[in-house]
Amino acid sequence: MLFGAHCNFSETTAERIDDEVSRLMERTCRRVKEIVLKRRRALERITAELQNRETIGREDLERILLEIEANPQPLSPRIQGRGVIDGCHSSL
Numbered sequence: 001m002l003f004g005a006h007c008n009f010s011e012t013t014a015e016r017i018d019d020e021v022s023r024l025m026e027r028t029c030r031r032v033k034e035i036v037l038k039r040r041r042a043l044e045r046i047t048a049e050l051q052n053r054e055t056i057g058r059e060d061l062e063r064i065l066l067e068i069e070a071n072p073q074p075l076s077p078r079i080q081g082r083g084v085i086d087g088c089h090s091s092l
Contacts, residue, residue, distance in 0.1 A: 042068045 007014060036043065045064045049056050056064075 041073070 042065055045068065046056070046061065049060065049064065
């Protein structure tokens with residue numbers, strides 16, 4: 001639907017749609033943050049590899065992931081949230 005287009009539903013229905021979209025966005029944002037935090041070490045290693053080389057192949061990616069899995073080290077609480085979106089609030 002285009003912005004400014006006439007809607008064939010009530011203002012109440014539009015508010016309910018907006019509320020549901022907001023809930024979906026919040027839930028999705030929280031899930032993304034969980035995934036990024038869980039995979040942060042791997043993402044940082046992949047980023048470092050990509051800074052050294054323009055591309056990495058499947059074998060390199062699998063090697064990095066296996067190394068991370070073989071040597072799990074939790075991030076310190078001080079580092080965990082750094083660089084990650086602090087809030088998931090969006091204005092629609």
